[in-house]
Amino acid sequence: MKYSIRMRAAEGGSHEEGGRHISGAERILTEEEIKEVTNELIERALTHSKGRPDFIRITIDTIDEEAIQYIPALPSDTVHVDSMEEGRKEAVAFLTERGISQEAAQIGIRTLLDLDENMRGAVLLDARSGQRLDTKGMRGIRVTKMDFANPQEASNVLTNRGLPYIHHQEAVVLASKVLAAPGIVGELCWSDDPEYVAGYVSALKDGQGHYHRISQMKPLHSQNGGRVFFLDGSVPLAETIAYLEKQVVLVETPK
Numbered sequence: 001m002k003y004s005i006r007m008r009a010a011e012g013g014s015h016e017e018g019g020r021h022i023s024g025a026e027r028i029l030t031e032e033e034i035k036e037v038t039n040e041l042i043e044r045a046l047t048h049s050k051g052r053p054d055f056i057r058i059t060i061d062t063i064d065e066e067a068i069q070y071i072p073a074l075p076s077d078t079v080h081v082d083s084m085e086e087g088r089k090e091a092v093a094f095l096t097e098r099g100i101s102q103e104a105a106q107i108g109i110r111t112l113l114d115l116d117e118n119m120r121g122a123v124l125l126d127a128r129s130g131q132r133l134d135t136k137g138m139r140g141i142r143v144t145k146m147d148f149a150n151p152q153e154a155s156n157v158l159t160n161r162g163l164p165y166i167h168h169q170e171a172v173v174l175a176s177k178v179l180a181a182p183g184i185v186g187e188l189c190w191s192d193d194p195e196y197v198a199g200y201v202s203a204l205k206d207g208q209g210h211y212h213r214i215s216q217m218k219p220l221h222s223q224n225g226g227r228v229f230f231l232d233g234s235v236p237l238a239e240t241i242a243y244l245e246k247q248v249v250l251v252e253t254p255k
């Protein structure tokens, strides 16, 4: 039996009451692993650099193992930039080389820069017009029910590759699921954690997805951050959202 574990934490009340989003995480675990990892997630929520939450919710559901989809991890590379301005230009260039319009890519960057508080989920934008497609306001769409198929092995592989950061490792899982979703052709992200200035873009080229890590997307000590998913309109919006929120996905160890 496997379980989906999700954690979200906020300050100033729950998210529903307008509390400020502090942190969230999702894992897929066996029964033996649940207790230990639940403790880790609580510890992580309580010691987050964005502040101390007064609301923490842990949700645990069983999952149907027959429904698990196994997908490869996106291959990744890192580009080192000298400034956040250069980082954002690099993000736009990567996305526009992969079929996302200049306008949509720029709107994506602007949307994240304009956030004056953190969202819990992502903003969905049309990859051509840049128009917002979801109607979730400051909540956004939250991707859940995903993990590495073999978290320890995946973490070792990425650590040996010079990427020991939990931010990176979790982002590879999320980005791999997101780009596997029907109708999604790209993503833009940088962290809302004040000390983590790296971000990434991902997109498809000739059907192959790629994760492009960018060393700087924002100033140090800033809590600005978020996620934008770009959609091509090839499937109904509800189908994309159902995949993001409900499909159980395990990501294979990066090659």
Ligand code: WAQ
Pocket: 024, 118, 119, 120, 121, 122, 140, 141, 142, 143, 144, 165, 167, 168, 171, 174, 189, 190, 191, 192, 193, 196, 198, 199, 200, 213, 214, 225, 226, 227
């Ligand atoms: N579903 C949708 N949106 C999410 C989710 C999720 N499960 N988790 C986070 N977000 C959104 C939300 O708006 C957060 O405010 C924002 O993303 C940033 O979340 O390779 O750590 O967890 O080194 O702070 C980039 C890694 C790390 C770059 C990103 O995001 C690299 C990161 P954080």
Ligand code: MG
Pocket: 022, 023, 191, 192, 193
């Ligand atoms: Mg964060």
